[in-house]
Amino acid sequence: MEELILKNLTRRKLCQKLGQLCWQLSLSSILIDSLRQPAVAGKRAAIAEESTAPQADFEPAYLNLYRTGELKERAETLWQIMEDCRLCPRECGVNRLEGVRGFCGAPGATLVVSAAHPHFGEETPLVGNGGSGTIFLTHCNLRCVFCQNWQISQLGRGMESNSNKLAQMMLKLQEIGCHNINFVTPTHYAALILKALDIAAEKGLRLPIVYNTSGWERLEILKLLDGIVDIYLPDFKYWDSDMSAKYSSGAESYPEITRNAILEMHRQVGVAKPAKDGIMQRGLMIRHLVMPNNTGGSEKMMAWIAQVLPKDTYVNIMAQYSPLYKAYDYPEISRRITNDEYKKVVTRAIEVGLTNLDVQGYWWLKR
Numbered sequence: 493m494e495e496l497i498l499k500n501l502t503r504r505k506l507c508q509k510l511g512q513l514c515w516q517l518s519l520s521s522i523l524i525d526s527l528r529q530p531a532v533a534g535k536r537a538a539i540a541e542e543s544t545a546p547q548a549d550f551e552p553a554y555l556n557l558y559r560t561g562e563l564k565e566r567a568e569t570l571w572q573i574m575e576d577c578r579l580c581p582r583e584c585g586v587n588r589l590e591g592v593r594g595f596c597g598a599p600g601a602t603l604v605v606s607a608a609h610p611h612f613g614e615e616t617p618l619v620g621n622g623g624s625g626t627i628f629l630t631h632c633n634l635r636c637v638f639c640q641n642w643q644i645s646q647l648g649r650g651m652e653s654n655s656n657k658l659a660q661m662m663l664k665l666q667e668i669g670c671h672n673i674n675f676v677t678p679t680h681y682a683a684l685i686l687k688a689l690d691i692a693a694e695k696g697l698r699l700p701i702v703y704n705t706s707g708w709e710r711l712e713i714l715k716l717l718d719g720i721v722d723i724y725l726p727d728f729k730y731w732d733s734d735m736s737a738k739y740s741s742g743a744e745s746y747p748e749i750t751r752n753a754i755l756e757m758h759r760q761v762g763v764a765k766p767a768k769d770g771i772m773q774r775g776l777m778i779r780h781l782v783m784p785n786n787t788g789g790s791e792k793m794m795a796w797i798a799q800v801l802p803k804d805t806y807v808n809i810m811a812q813y814s815p816l817y818k819a820y821d822y823p824e825i826s827r828r829i830t831n832d833e834y835k836k837v838v839t840r841a842i843e844v845g846l847t848n849l850d851v852q853g854y855w856w857l858k859r
């Protein structure tokens with residue numbers, strides 16, 4: 493555990509600083525070029541030597557549907573769903589095509605992007621040498637009281653964009669050596685993303701698509717993403733609906749909907765297994781953020797994953813919870829987690845038989 497703590501401290505700190513710089517200066521496209529640099533530590537360095545381009549035999553899932561024209565049709569289906577918006581479990585029913593905002597705050601059918609750049613703080617198999625080509629999308633349908641990106645998700649920090657520009661961003665990220673296109677909080681922009689993907693595929697995009705979501709996804713929408721998304725990267729935040737309702741703006745349905753969503757994601761892409769060079773190209777990668785006072789129901793969650801999914805399902809047990817945004821209004825989540833709280837979750841995950849754990853650490857866990 494201590495060895496992991498030391499290795500991860502360096503890369504997390506680096507990532508945090510780069511991210512802050514990018515957001516503060518709103519210079520994402522310029523940063524794209526300046527952030528190209530070798531990986532800095534641990535196993536990432538071992539990956540770095542061989543991992544600057546997709547494997548020659550790799551073909552992303554969406555290419556087939558692009559060639560048949562179905563990608564365009566799926567984008568159109570999602571677009572029409574915005575007329576009476578049901579893109580997410582809030583099911584607001586507002587007409588986004590006429591510019592109406594729903595709960596997520598997305599300005600109708602307009603896309604808002606906060607930043608796009610290679611990200612070196614994501615999971616090791618997504619980062620390699622070139623970084624994960626991360627596109628941070630503005631607004632959010634979940635609105636957690638402890639959100640670490642609250643300026644983007646809840647205040648709407650970002651710049652208006654469109655599918656053509658989004659396609660250009662993807663191509664640029666590919667050109668500079670990123671290993672994937674990583675859409676952060678994509679749910680409310682699914683239609684625009686697919687339109688952009690269709691444009692980018694025509695112009696030569698060949699990177700896998702990472703769907704980096706809260707996990708709170710409707711099955712009807714996920715089925716429209718089948719054969720398009722290569723890597724699902726869902727959070728699994730809460731086991732208990734009282735907790736999700738309390739801390740994520742009344743989202744009582746979060747645990748049940750997310751459990752079903754994760755099963756569907758697994759059905760589509762299977763267990764995440766890296767290619768020979770260590771880079772992930774396809775599969776399900778679950779993230780769970782351990783919260784203070786067992787707010788997330790972590791141990792039950794680990795048992796459920798082990799029971800319903802293969803034991804080698806990738807599970808990232810995240811330790812970096814920080815009481816940000818409105819978390820200080822809730823005393824039970826107004827601190828970081830303790831060493832014991834984190835260890836308990838990891839121990840439980842091992843006890844129930846999970847074998848593909850991404851275990852992190854930070855200096856404060858050593859107290």
Ligand code: SF4
Nearest residue numbers: 577580583584594596
């Ligand atoms: S995507 Fe936004 S507008 Fe559509 S249902 Fe969800 S919260 Fe409502």
